[in-house]
Amino acid sequence: MSNFVSSWAKHIVTLPENYVMPPDKRPNEHVSIGNNIPVIDLAKASSSTINHAELVQEVLKASQEFGLFQIINHGVSEKLMDDVMDLFKELFDMSVEMKDKLFSEDSNKSCKVFGNRYINGEIRYWRDLLIQPVFPIQEDTQHWLENPARYRELVETYSTEVRKLCTTIVELIGEGLGVELGEEMIKDQALGANYYPTCPDPSSAMGSPPHCDPNIITFLQQQVYGLQIFKDGHWIGVQPLPYAFVVIIGYQMSNNKLVACEHRAVTNSESGRITLGTFVSPAGDCVVEPAKALVNGDSPALYRAFKYEEFMNDFMAGKEPHKTLTLDNIS
Numbered sequence: 001m002s003n004f005v006s007s008w009a010k011h012i013v014t015l016p017e018n019y020v021m022p023p024d025k026r027p028n029e030h031v032s033i034g035n036n037i038p039v040i041d042l043a044k045a046s047s048s049t050i051n052h053a054e055l056v057q058e059v060l061k062a063s064q065e066f067g068l069f070q071i072i073n074h075g076v077s078e079k080l081m082d083d084v085m086d087l088f089k090e091l092f093d094m095s096v097e098m099k100d101k102l103f104s105e106d107s108n109k110s111c112k113v114f115g116n117r118y119i120n121g122e123i124r125y126w127r128d129l130l131i132q133p134v135f136p137i138q139e140d141t142q143h144w145l146e147n148p149a150r151y152r153e154l155v156e157t158y159s160t161e162v163r164k165l166c167t168t169i170v171e172l173i174g175e176g177l178g179v180e181l182g183e184e185m186i187k188d189q190a191l192g193a194n195y196y197p198t199c200p201d202p203s204s205a206m207g208s209p210p211h212c213d214p215n216i217i218t219f220l221q222q223q224v225y226g227l228q229i230f231k232d233g234h235w236i237g238v239q240p241l242p243y244a245f246v247v248i249i250g251y252q253m254s255n256n257k258l259v260a261c262e263h264r265a266v267t268n269s270e271s272g273r274i275t276l277g278t279f280v281s282p283a284g285d286c287v288v289e290p291a292k293a294l295v296n297g298d299s300p301a302l303y304r305a306f307k308y309e310e311f312m313n314d315f316m317a318g319k320e321p322h323k324t325l326t327l328d329n330i331s
């Protein structure tokens, strides 16, 4: 059986056993769409009638209360967002033979295509995933995928645009917190494309497990419902808004001030779902530590200083670095 769920999902009517989640990991409760998840209009930034300070406060409040918000009127063109989404539709629709040739967990390869990224013991998640490091713009873009046509051009253009947006949002957050979030915090960038094919049994399968993103900030493009966040003891759904980006605060920006948002993705039986995540992070050798200006008696540091790669290595090995790299755990 191909490692890509998308290669065989449409030919089956019953969820294969190794995709059936244990009962406590199923999305089996009723989840409502959250109607108070913040939606922030970035056009305010250039409007003279609305105070820039108001926008800063909106972004800060959303990052503190939810660790997630949607942004509209963000300046990335709708045409570009459509073109990139279509590109990945085409990629996940490629023949089994083509996709299996791409399948690689070889860390030396620039573009990694995973049939399934998170393997939960023997149980698999109902998704395919491709990860493409994009910044610093790889000297080896000639090793990027050549197919579908326009892959290199579109991925580079899209990533450059989302990068600009990221700088804007990180500046707004820094302004709200009263700290300079240095450029070194937003150095590296990867594009992750998730494909959750139509699922024969969404109540037993899971698309992406509950997690917080390990990086600093994520920009997610989605069209079809499936993203849920955990807040105040229960899951709530994030309504896809046309041409919005969902902004997700990751662990590197959380201490006592902002929250890293726990989220997951569920599947559905009506249509496939593609999401495009732009993951921005410090470079691996960057030392991350709580901003000194923000640490005081009321708001103590939770984490010790660590190299970002130390965090990532532990995260990828499932060691929960957000629990182990704390000040209580200095060895």
Ligand SMILES: O=C(O)CCC(=O)C(=O)O
Residues within 6 Å of the ligand: 192, 194, 208, 213, 222, 226, 227, 228, 263, 264, 265, 275, 277
């Ligand atoms: O596809 C989604 O809705 C969420 C994906 C996600 O959380 C991730 O790729 O980190």
Ligand SMILES: [Fe+2]
Residues within 6 Å of the ligand: 211, 212, 213, 263
């Ligand atoms: Fe995520």
